[in-house]
Amino acid sequence: MRAYLPKYNLTTAKSLEHALQMMNDSKRPIAGGTDLMVLFDMGNLPPGDYVNIHRIPDLQGIEVNDDYVEIGALTTYSQLRQHEIIQQEFPCICEAAKVTGGVAIQNRGTIGGNIANASPAADTPPALLVYDADLKIVSATGEKIVAYENFHTGYKQMQLAKNELIQRIRLPRKNKHNLHYYRKVGTRKAQAISKLCMAGVANFTPEKIVQIKIALASVAPTVIRCKKTEAYFCEKQYAQIDICEAKRILQTEIAAIDDLRSTKEYRIQVACNLIQEFFDLITEENNE
Numbered sequence: 197m198r199a200y201l202p203k204y205n206l207t208t209a210k211s212l213e214h215a216l217q218m219m220n221d222s223k224r225p226i227a228g229g230t231d232l233m234v235l236f237d238m239g240n241l242p243p244g245d246y247v248n249i250h251r252i253p254d255l256q257g258i259e260v261n262d263d264y265v266e267i268g269a270l271t272t273y274s275q276l277r278q279h280e281i282i283q284q285e286f287p288c289i290c291e292a293a294k295v296t297g298g299v300a301i302q303n304r305g306t307i308g309g310n311i312a313n314a315s316p317a318a319d320t321p322p323a324l325l326v327y328d329a330d331l332k333i334v335s336a337t338g339e340k341i342v343a344y345e346n347f348h349t350g351y352k353q354m355q356l357a358k359n360e361l362i363q364r365i366r367l368p369r370k371n372k373h374n375l376h377y378y379r380k381v382g383t384r385k386a387q388a389i390s391k392l393c394m395a396g397v398a399n400f401t402p403e404k405i406v407q408i409k410i411a412l413a414s415v416a417p418t419v420i421r422c423k424k425t426e427a428y429f430c431e432k433q434y435a436q437i438d439i440c441e442a443k444r445i446l447q448t449e450i451a452a453i454d455d456l457r458s459t460k461e462y463r464i465q466v467a468c469n470l471i472q473e474f475f476d477l478i479t480e481e482n483n484e
Contacts, residue, residue: 199236203243212254212363215247216336219359223247227255227270230297230305231313255308255363258282266332267365269308273297276307285371288323288395291378295319308362311344314352314418315389317457319380321348321419322395325411327371332364339363348418374399375481377474381466383457390414391458394470398478405429405437405478410471415450415463422449425471434482439475443468 207223209215219225223245226232235241249255255270260281267276273293276282283290296302296310296319310320311331321344329344333356344365348354356362377396382389393413399406408429410422425446429437452463 199239199241199243204236204241205245206248207245208248209252212252212334212361213336215249215252216334216359216361218247219361220336221245222358224358225249225361227309228272228304228306229309230301231309249361255361263369265367265369267307267367269311269362269364270306271308273302273305273307274299277302285369286323286327286367287376288326288378288397289320292319292323292380292393292395295380295382307365311347311365312354312356312362314348314354316351316416316418317389317393317414318419319390319393319413322393322411322413323378324365324367325419325421326395326397326409327367328409330366331362332366333360334363335360341366345421351417371397375478377477379470379473381470389457392463392466392470394467394474396474398474400478400482402482404431404433406431408478410474412450412467414458415452415467417451420449422446424449429475434479437475439472442475443471446471 207218209218226246226248227250232241250270256268258271258279259266265281273296276293277290293302297305307320310318324344331342331344331347333340333342336359342355375398380390380393382391390413392415395411396409398408408426410426411419412422413419425442428442428445446467447464450467452460454460
């Protein structure tokens with residue numbers, strides 16, 4: 197059943213300060229609305245007062261300096277895809293943006309909204325995890341920086357109070373010479389929630405993998421970094437790496453479930469396949 201429109205009130209914020217003040221009065225934010233409007237159409241969006249933050253300048257734009265790239269929370273998937281530095285240094289984010297919905301969703305949906313929606317199947321969070329993202333979170337009383345890997349604390353739970361907004365996402369610029377890997381497995385390449393999604397970043401020499409980061413979506417209550425699997429790969433000669441052992445360790449780190457989109461067994465098998473594919477890509481690049 198569709199929602200009853202008179203039960204909702206939407207006020208457009210004039211500035212970031214205006215938005216935060218209204219949120220102190222229990223109004224809930226709406227940005228691109230690509231997730232909330234689905235809930236509204238289904239009759240599942242809680243009635244009440246909402247604040248439109250979509251055009252606030254302090255939440256927009258991509259800033260680049262020598263050490264970081266800072267992405268405004270209202271940056272759309274299309275803007276991420278088109279940004280030259282994101283393309284060059286953070287290609288997993290571009291790949292995630294490319295497979296998030298269709299063109300209309302990419303033009304409207306925002307990276308901050310994707311984070312705050314807190315879905316364990318979201319497309320951009322695995323990329324943010326392997327790029328060691330930080331979040332700048334603001335309220336009417338101040339601001340704080342939260343490491344993204346600590347932000348999601350459980351299913352649909354996060355370090356974000358009702359009166360706080362994600363303002364910017366900060367990415368350290370240390371990935372230029374790494375190998376980047378991103379795969380989304382779903383019913384279709386776009387406009388489908390992933391059955392499983394993986395992002396990976398690796399730095400390696402001809403002798404060994406120096407550093408590797410692996411993040412998975414749709415295998416646990418939150419998007420996760422697979423740190424035990426990462427530790428197994430690191431600082432070993434390539435001949436010492438047993439990919440079967442890596443897959444065994446990976447399975448101890450994930451908590452896949454059966455749901456409408458897939459089964460636990462399928463997700464476990466695909467996760468192992470993607471780890472294999474990522475490792476094969478590293479060895480291929482190393483042999484060239």
